[in-house]
Amino acid sequence: MSDPDLREQISRSITGMTDAIAAEAAAKVAREAAIGQVLENVAALRAEAENRFDPSYLAVVRHLYWHHKVIPVAELVEASGFGYVAELLSAIGPVKSGVVCETCGADIMRTSRSWQPPRRYWNNPVECETCQKASRDVDYRQRQLQALREQYAQQARYRRQRWTGRSRSSWCSPTRRSACRSQVMMTTST
Known part of the structure; x- marks a missing residue:
């Protein structure tokens, strides 16, 4: 390849990279605008609801909290009319994780957005909170x-x-x- 051809390819590559960065920035701005619109709609829905514990209103907030992690929690708490995250979580409650306890067969519940499915360590079964507490109690009593x-x-x-x-x-x-x-x-x- 000659030197001018190589420079032309580099120039096209830089132009493509610049266009991709500009598109990414535009997508980020559009995403932030969409999140703002969603939060405005939540605030409007809260104003229409009889109280913030209305089941249909909580269903919307529950869906947004658990299934749309791009929405910042602090902003969702503010838009939904709760004072702090723990208050919001106690109102919407946990959600099923899709993981089943190997001891009792109950669904293991997700209690926060950062929750990760439990891993099997050594030969210990994947257990729900109740079974884990019972196992710890048995271990403590044996010790x-x-x-x-x-x-x-x-x-x-x-x-x-x-x-x-x-x-x-x-x-x-x-x-x-x-x-x-x-x-x-x-x-x-x-």
Whole structure:
């Protein structure tokens, strides 16, 4: 390829890149305008609703919150007439995630936009919150029971040592081992 052909191709590539950047910026402006229009419509719908807990109004807000993540949460909260995100979430409630609990068979619910499906770690099943809490409680009780068993065993060893006097390890400690052997030999030889 000659040098002028290469420069012409580079020039066309730069023009194409510039056009793509301009189209992306125009699409972003159009998206922001559309989001603004949606939020204005939500505010108008809120004004028409009897209260902000009207089921048909909450259905619209629920759909926008859970299925249109491009709408900023803070702006949706403001347009829908709620004071803060937790208040909005308590009003619209969680939504089914499509993931089923392997323990009880219930649908696992999404409680926030950033929710991710639970992953299977090691051999643990994918569980709903209720089953996870029950599993944690069982694990906690088993650890507590094991700790109590160890504590009782340790106390029994201590009591046994006190009952018999000294522990066997103290009878023939490394510093006194030769003396112990000589005492044992003397008692067996006589």
